[in-house]
Amino acid sequence: TTCKAGNSIVTSYVENILVERNEGYRNLASQQKNGNIQDGAMLDSDLQSKRVLFQYNYSHDNSFGLFLNCNSTSKTTSDEVILRYNVSVNDLGKKGVIYMNYHIGNMECYNNTIVSTSVSSPILLEINNDRKMNFYNNLIYCTSENPSLKLGNQTNFFAECNVVYSEKEIAHIEELENFDSFNPKPKTICGDSLVERIGMDKAKEFVLMKESKLFDPANCISIDSKPTDFLGNEYRESIGAANRL
Template sequence: MIEKHGRRPCRRDKSGSLSVAARRSSPRSERISLVSRSFFVSLCILFSLVYAVRVALGREYRVDSQADFDTLRTHVFAPGDVILFRRGVRVTGMFAPQGCGKPDAPIRVEAYGAGARPRIDAQGKHPAAVLLRNVDHWEISGLEVTNTDGSGRDQGTLFGILVQMEDEDRLFRHIVVDDCYVHDVNSLVGEKKRGGIHVRMNCRDARLDDLRITNNRVERVGGVGIATASSCGGVVFDGRDVVSRNLWTNVHIADNYVCRTGRNGIIVRCAKDAVCEYNTVAHSSRAEKGHSIFCFDSDGTRIQYNEAYGNIGDDGQDRGGFDADYNCINTLIQYNYSHDNMWFCGIMKKHNRNVTIRYNLSVNDRQGIYCYGFESKSQAEQIHIYNNTHVVGRGLNVAVFLEDRTPLRSRFENNIFYFADRGTWGSRGAGKETVFRNNLYVNIAPHPSETHPITADPGWIAPRHPGTDIDMHTRRALQAFGLRPNSPCIDAGITIPDAPECDLLGNPVPFRRPDLGAIEWLPVRHR
C-alpha cells in the first residue's frame, strides 16, 4: 500500500532493523538514498584527489604573446608549474623567472603547438635571453634564443641562457637545458666569461648536483659555446696530495652541436666525474685562441665520442680539438674524432696527473698532433697515450709534437703514426721522461725511445677522410680505418692492464694481444 505523499511503508528485515527501502527520513533528506549518498561522497573524494594531484603537479601557464611574456617574465613559480611557449611566437626581452621546484615536481619550460620554435630575443639589451638565478629543479627545453643588437661590435658580457648561482652557500640541484637553439649572441668576440649556455657559481661554499646540458644547437656566439664555472670549487695540488673542494656532481654535457664560437666550444670546470660526450664542435675560437673541448679544475672528467674540427688559426696558438688542461686529475679522453684542427690534443704541463688518451682518431690535424702546453713547467705526470690512430694526408707539414714543445712523463703504446708524406717529431720531440713502445710508423722514423718499432703499412680497409658532422653514435663513417684480415696491426699490441672493454667502434678489445690503433679487427663469422 502506498501512503500519502508516496512514502513507502516501514519494513524490517529479518534482523529486525530497518531496511534501506523502509527507513524513514526527514522531508529534506528522504530524497537521497544511501546509494546516492555514497556516490556523492565518492565524487567528493575524487575531486579532492584531483585537486591534490593538480597541486602536486603545479599550474600551467601559457605564453602566446608579448603581453603574456611581459606578465610572466619575472613571475615566482611553484613546484610542478609548467610554462608553455606557443610555437611560432616571438618575444623580446629577458625571461628571468623565479622560484624553485622539488625533486618530484620540477618547474618546466616547454614549447607547445606546431611550427617554429618560440623565440626570445634579448636584442643585446639584457645579460641573457633566459636567466635562472639561485633556483633548483628547473628544466628548459624547446626554445630559440638570441641576444645581439646586430651591430657586429662587442656588446659586453652577454649570454644566451645563463644559470647563475650567487651569494647562497648551499647545495643546488637539478638544472636541465635541453633541445634549445642558441644563436647570434653578441658578435664574434673572444673571452671566456660570456657565450651561449653557461652555468656559473659565485659563492663561498656551494656546489651543484645534477646538471644536464643536452641536445642543444649553439652557433655564432661571442665567447664560449657551453661552459661551467665556480668561484668556490676546484682541485688543489699540495705537494703529493690533491685536495678537491665543492666539485659539481652528475654533470652531463651531451649531443650538442656547437659551431662558430668566438672562443672555446665546450669547457667543463670544477666537476667530479663529469661526462662530455656525443658533441660536435665546429670552427671554434674564431676571434681568440682556445681548444675546442677541455676540462679544468676537475677530477675524473670523461671526454668521449665527440667530433671536433675546423679550429685553425695562427701557428703555435691553442687551437686543438681537445685538451687535458691543468689543475686536473684522472682525465680520460677517448673515442673521439679530431680532424682539420691545428692539432689533435693539448696536454698542459702545469699540475696535471693521470691523463689517459686512448682509442681516438686524428685525421689531417694540420700543424701537430700533440701540444704540451706551458713549456717552462714540469708538474704534469702519469700521462698514458695508447691505441690511437693518427693520419696525416699529403701536402701537410706536421710534427707529432708541436715545434719547441717538449713532451713530459708520457708513455706511448700501440699507436699508429701514418704520414702520407714525411713526418717529423718536432725540434724537442725526444721529450723528457717520455717512452715509446710497440708503435707503428709510416713515413716517419721511429721515436728515439722506441723499444719495439713496427714499420709497415697498417692495412686499412679503405683509408679516406671520414668527412664532417658524422654520426658519433654509430661512428660508421670511421670504419674506413678498420683493419683488413692481413693487416700487420692485428694481434700486434702489447697488453695494457687498464685497457677498456671496447674500441672506437664498440668492438671488443681482448685483454691480451690487442690490435694496434683505435679499431680492432673483427673476423667475419658465418652461421
C-alpha cells in the same frame, strides 16, 4: 664543434672527468702578431686536470690536432691524464697532432690512430723537454708531404709497441725508440674534402686495422681495463683505435 680561437674542449680545475664520443673539426687557430700559433687542438687537459680520461673522440681538420696539455709549469704536479681510443684524421699538425706541452704527473697515451694523407708538413707528435708520457699501442698512417716529429730530451718519455707507416720519410723518426714500421693495408683513405670527413660515422670509415700483426698480442702492451673499441666491438690487444677485421 668549430672553433676560431682556443682549444675546442678544455678541462681545468676538475677531478675524475670523462670526455668521450665528441667530434671536433675546423679549429682555425692562426698565427698571432708575435708569430706564434697558440691553442689549436680539439682536446686540452689544462691547469689542475686531475684524473681525466679522453676516449672515443674524433678529431679532424684542426689547426693543431687531437690533443695538447697545459697542466702545470711545475715538475711536481700530480695531474693524471689518459688519452686512448681516439682517431685523428687530416689534422693540420701546425703543432703536434698529439702535443705534450706542459708538465704532468702521469700521461698515458695508447691505442690512438693518426691518419694524415693530404696535409703539408704535419707535426705528428711533439713532446717538450722532461715531459712524462707513456706512448704505446698507437698507429700512425701518413702519406702527407714532409711529416715530422718534434721530440725533446725524452728523459721521462716511454715509447713501445707503436706502428708507423709513411710513404715519405718522417723527420726525426729515428729519435722515437721501439717504433715498428710496416704497411698496415688501409681500408680507406681520407676524403678529398672536409664534407667527406664530417660526422662521427665517418670516423668509423678510417679503419686501418686489417694487418694481422696489429692484432698479435705479442706486439702489444696489455691493457688492464678492456672496454669496447672505437667501433663498439669487444676490445682486443691491438695497435690503434679502430679494431675491425
